[in-house]
Amino acid sequence: MTEHLVVVGGDAAGMSAASQARRRRGRDELRITAFEQGDFTSYSACGIPYWVGGQVADRDALIARTPAEHREHGIDVRLRTRVTEIDPDRRRVRTRSLDDGTEAWTGFDQLVVATGAEPLRPPLPGFDAPGVHGVQTLDDGAALLATLERDVHRAVVVGGGYIGVEMAEAMVQRGLAVTMVHRSAEPMATLDPDMGRLVRVAMEGMSITVVPGAEAEEVLLDAAGRPRAVRTSAGEFPADVVLLGLGVRPRTALARAAGLPLGGSGGLLTDPSMRVEGADGIWAGGDCVEVLDLVSGVRRHIALGTHANKHGLVIGTNIGGGRAVFPGVVGTAVSKVCALEIARTGLRERDAAEAGIGFDTAVIESTSRAGYYPGAAPMTVKMLAEQRTGRLLGLQIVGREGAAKRVDIGAVALTAGMTVDQVVSLDLGYAPPFSPVWDPVQVAARKLVSNREGPAPKSQRA
Amino acid sequence: MTEHLVVVGGDAAGMSAASQARRRRGRDELRITAFEQGDFTSYSACGIPYWVGGQVADRDALIARTPAEHREHGIDVRLRTRVTEIDPDRRRVRTRSLDDGTEAWTGFDQLVVATGAEPLRPPLPGFDAPGVHGVQTLDDGAALLATLERDVHRAVVVGGGYIGVEMAEAMVQRGLAVTMVHRSAEPMATLDPDMGRLVRVAMEGMSITVVPGAEAEEVLLDAAGRPRAVRTSAGEFPADVVLLGLGVRPRTALARAAGLPLGGSGGLLTDPSMRVEGADGIWAGGDCVEVLDLVSGVRRHIALGTHANKHGLVIGTNIGGGRAVFPGVVGTAVSKVCALEIARTGLRERDAAEAGIGFDTAVIESTSRAGYYPGAAPMTVKMLAEQRTGRLLGLQIVGREGAAKRVDIGAVALTAGMTVDQVVSLDLGYAPPFSPVWDPVQVAARKLVSNREGPAPKSQRA
Numbered sequence: 041m042t043e044h045l046v047v048v049g050g051d052a053a054g055m056s057a058a059s060q061a062r063r064r065r066g067r068d069e070l071r072i073t074a075f076e077q078g079d080f081t082s083y084s085a086c087g088i089p090y091w092v093g094g095q096v097a098d099r100d101a102l103i104a105r106t107p108a109e110h111r112e113h114g115i116d117v118r119l120r121t122r123v124t125e126i127d128p129d130r131r132r133v134r135t136r137s138l139d140d141g142t143e144a145w146t147g148f149d150q151l152v153v154a155t156g157a158e159p160l161r162p163p164l165p166g167f168d169a170p171g172v173h174g175v176q177t178l179d180d181g182a183a184l185l186a187t188l189e190r191d192v193h194r195a196v197v198v199g200g201g202y203i204g205v206e207m208a209e210a211m212v213q214r215g216l217a218v219t220m221v222h223r224s225a226e227p228m229a230t231l232d233p234d235m236g237r238l239v240r241v242a243m244e245g246m247s248i249t250v251v252p253g254a255e256a257e258e259v260l261l262d263a264a265g266r267p268r269a270v271r272t273s274a275g276e277f278p279a280d281v282v283l284l285g286l287g288v289r290p291r292t293a294l295a296r297a298a299g300l301p302l303g304g305s306g307g308l309l310t311d312p313s314m315r316v317e318g319a320d321g322i323w324a325g326g327d328c329v330e331v332l333d334l335v336s337g338v339r340r341h342i343a344l345g346t347h348a349n350k351h352g353l354v355i356g357t358n359i360g361g362g363r364a365v366f367p368g369v370v371g372t373a374v375s376k377v378c379a380l381e382i383a384r385t386g387l388r389e390r391d392a393a394e395a396g397i398g399f400d401t402a403v404i405e406s407t408s409r410a411g412y413y414p415g416a417a418p419m420t421v422k423m424l425a426e427q428r429t430g431r432l433l434g435l436q437i438v439g440r441e442g443a444a445k446r447v448d449i450g451a452v453a454l455t456a457g458m459t460v461d462q463v464v465s466l467d468l469g470y471a472p473p474f475s476p477v478w479d480p481v482q483v484a485a486r487k488l489v490s491n492r493e494g495p496a497p498k499s500q501r502a
Numbered sequence: 503m504t505e506h507l508v509v510v511g512g513d514a515a516g517m518s519a520a521s522q523a524r525r526r527r528g529r530d531e532l533r534i535t536a537f538e539q540g541d542f543t544s545y546s547a548c549g550i551p552y553w554v555g556g557q558v559a560d561r562d563a564l565i566a567r568t569p570a571e572h573r574e575h576g577i578d579v580r581l582r583t584r585v586t587e588i589d590p591d592r593r594r595v596r597t598r599s600l601d602d603g604t605e606a607w608t609g610f611d612q613l614v615v616a617t618g619a620e621p622l623r624p625p626l627p628g629f630d631a632p633g634v635h636g637v638q639t640l641d642d643g644a645a646l647l648a649t650l651e652r653d654v655h656r657a658v659v660v661g662g663g664y665i666g667v668e669m670a671e672a673m674v675q676r677g678l679a680v681t682m683v684h685r686s687a688e689p690m691a692t693l694d695p696d697m698g699r700l701v702r703v704a705m706e707g708m709s710i711t712v713v714p715g716a717e718a719e720e721v722l723l724d725a726a727g728r729p730r731a732v733r734t735s736a737g738e739f740p741a742d743v744v745l746l747g748l749g750v751r752p753r754t755a756l757a758r759a760a761g762l763p764l765g766g767s768g769g770l771l772t773d774p775s776m777r778v779e780g781a782d783g784i785w786a787g788g789d790c791v792e793v794l795d796l797v798s799g800v801r802r803h804i805a806l807g808t809h810a811n812k813h814g815l816v817i818g819t820n821i822g823g824g825r826a827v828f829p830g831v832v833g834t835a836v837s838k839v840c841a842l843e844i845a846r847t848g849l850r851e852r853d854a855a856e857a858g859i860g861f862d863t864a865v866i867e868s869t870s871r872a873g874y875y876p877g878a879a880p881m882t883v884k885m886l887a888e889q890r891t892g893r894l895l896g897l898q899i900v901g902r903e904g905a906a907k908r909v910d911i912g913a914v915a916l917t918a919g920m921t922v923d924q925v926v927s928l929d930l931g932y933a934p935p936f937s938p939v940w941d942p943v944q945v946a947a948r949k950l951v952s953n954r955e956g957p958a959p960k961s962q963r964a
Contacts, residue, residue, distance in 0.1 A: 087934045101874035346932035374931035412563035448930045456918030468910045469836035470808035472549045
């Protein structure tokens, strides 16, 4: 008997799951239908800031696989079709065509819920006006580009997280005067404030106005109903275009209505095979689920394409008759603002304190290459370790070229549960064009080890 | 009572040990004397190719700490003083001044043997002529630079390992026509031949003539006694200057004469605290010791400044009353030839076969950034895994900017004993300017996992 796999959501998690299931089970075994409310499949939402900024010239470059390509692989993609109800008991979903409103029920044996996330848009005056843009979908990007064709000179970015800083870069690339307003004391609140301060200082050096501690209150509109300024608790800032970088939340209204289990963040709860808890044959992945933080043991919502792709691979493997698990994350993220690279993994001071873990920290300055080698660029590295055991807890890096991807050393070490002593001993790649003789990550680990030991002990021998 | 620490050899391992011991124990507790036969201390031998190539203008930039700086820290550095005998029983070393021939005995409580390595110079006609250069010491570099001041146009590099390729780059930088002759089928024999081939093709694209399977036989000299050609088993190659890149061996004649234990490579044997086996209060580190390969369990000789520095830190900590160990290496090395980056860690096919480990391999092509992001550079990644368990065994990368340091992911995963399934799940840094959504290392791991599974199983459900 042919099984029917229905996928809700045609981007990273959903289509990776469909593609992987198809690789493992032929068309005679598995029929696959994917419903997508938009016009595109399998695109890189993470690439939108670079398309808007002009580094990527062509929207289509962001599309990894078109609906037509999926269809060639035997995946029946239905665009502009919204799933409006999931009926787990009768194993069916209800859909509505966005073109003609037609409704229909479609039965499934296996279901993948990959409904993604939706940008937070504050319910404040003016935030739904034209000229106020999120950048979650390709359509959002196209709308923003249309705005930038107009006579716009001043951009205000609301929110100082990674979407905020990437959009600030895009606006700088487009030649606009950029102001970034955000709530916290420093931008990039996924870093500790001492590291976020380095981001702010660097952004100010790029002539970006950074306004901390600013709660957005209203987008003030001109006579044509387009932005003229953003009013915040820290003052009013002129704006011809407003960018939303306030983060996202899991898009799970559909799952909630179907009685599927949600966690504290509103994301779907799954087991490590990415099966929705308690729901046989129903799987979920991508920006609509919670993931296990392997360092703190807490479930969190982290919307990142890299996780979505892994979820899809795991789901597709399991539907395809194999066995795969997604063990969890360590909270790795890398980003940049123009030439400034920003990276983090593991716990911040705040996270460790909230988890009740006593910790030590070290902050060091080093360079991307041997100090004498041309192009050696400075970087600041912060490391956290558990006080009691010396276990690595977190790593944050702010620097220039060659800084961000060093966070992978910490990501792997965190996954393995290494101590900072073990990080000091790691056999990392060294040659003068690539690293100082002690990699900056190990310089930070050395400092932590040395801080942990305290002042040198008096010799026993003397 | 004040102890006396004597250090034999004033470069990375010896002076790191001395400095770390000093950090932990004051001058009233520990007297430190360091004997160095040359004129310099604590310099980056790894940087010499870039000084010769002209990227580093100044020799002094390669010196991390001068003798005067060490003396300020209470380390009595004796330059141009060769240790000619170690007497472990009477706890003393004999020295000879290279200036006036004076001999003397110096007693020690603790001894650090850090005599380094010596370049292999084949006992063949012409190889000791002026114009034939090794690049082990700063004096070697200065001598080579003096040769390059002459009317030289054609360089022959003998040896295709990392010193060979780095010297080939230096000669290209200096505008010479470069031929590299080497014994093996492909250059960079620390890679598998299929990956070495990529290095050869790239070097040929840089107009470097690469001659494989060539055994050097003689340096043919002109009337003035300087090189005019190198004769090899694969023909004769004109040369105004000859560079030796045949590798090094541990400089342990002194240790051997003292009856200290040596391994199969001729390197000193130590325990994980870097204490010479069976020799209380005698320590050894750097290019004169063998290290444990954590992947194969075999002891090997690997001359690398990064290991030497770690050995020194461990020795100095232990002498200073702390406790530290050097657990071993996984065989990580990174290098480059002009824009080509080369990296390896763990076992090659040959190593795994010799260790009797059944293995699977995967080779993939990917890019340093998202494919659509400007500057995305191609790279080839090869991965080896143990057939029975899926345990990661090795990783090799050849590519352009952004390729080499990705090997650190493999180095940490090897140290942790991860399987390729675990590598696929790693939470590595992703953003379009830094990586495709699957890091190239994970693309290789995915291929291995998929190869290991074989053809997709027929579904159990159908």
